[in-house]
Amino acid sequence: MQITRQADYALRAMVYLSKLEPTQRAATSQIAETKKIPPSFLAKIISQLSIAGLIHTSRGARGGVTLARPANEISILEVVEAIDGPIALNECTISPDGCPFSGDCPIQGLWCDAQAELVKKLRTTTFDTISK
Numbered sequence: 001m002q003i004t005r006q007a008d009y010a011l012r013a014m015v016y017l018s019k020l021e022p023t024q025r026a027a028t029s030q031i032a033e034t035k036k037i038p039p040s041f042l043a044k045i046i047s048q049l050s051i052a053g054l055i056h057t058s059r060g061a062r063g064g065v066t067l068a069r070p071a072n073e074i075s076i077l078e079v080v081e082a083i084d085g086p087i088a089l090n091e092c093t094i095s096p097d098g099c100p101f102s103g104d105c106p107i108q109g110l111w112c113d114a115q116a117e118l119v120k121k122l123r124t125t126t127f128d129t130i131s132k
Contacts, residue, residue, distance in 0.1 A: 007083040009037045010045045014079050017055065018071035018127035025064025045083065052082035070128070077122035087122070089115045 012035040020026060028046055032039040046065060049055045054074060056066050067074065080087065090111045092099040102108065 003080055004084050006041070006045060007080050009035070009041060010049060010079050010083045011076065012037060013042065013045060013065075014049070014054070014067070014074065014127055015130065017065060017067050018074075020066070022066075022070070025058070025062070025066050027064050031065065048083055049079070052078070054078060054082060067127075072126050072128040074127050075123050076125045076127075076130075077119060080122060087115060087119050089118070 013031050016031050016035055017026060028042055029039060031037065032042045037045075046055065046057060050057050054068055056068050058064065077087070086094065088094045090108075092102065092105070092108050093111050093115045099105065099108070
């Protein structure tokens, strides 16, 4: 499994925002330059993160981007899923009945266990723990 470049950029942007003071806002141009994210690509990512309720955006002279919740309340999983959708190591982990080998596959359990461990790790890792 490999997360998309878009999810990687979203995580970088969220790390940047998690290091700001709670009342501080960041310009998207500042995030793009610091985290080496193409500005047009970042605009799309910011929109998706805002729709997911992970960040707040505001326009104008005092505008910018801030986290919607404290960094210790936002998990890596939330960001990845906001951009890429649910984690799936294999199709059978999401829809076991869709696999013709479902009842007789020695590997399906391994995929399900590995996915559960990955999701658990991403769910329990918050931005305050990786932004120090």
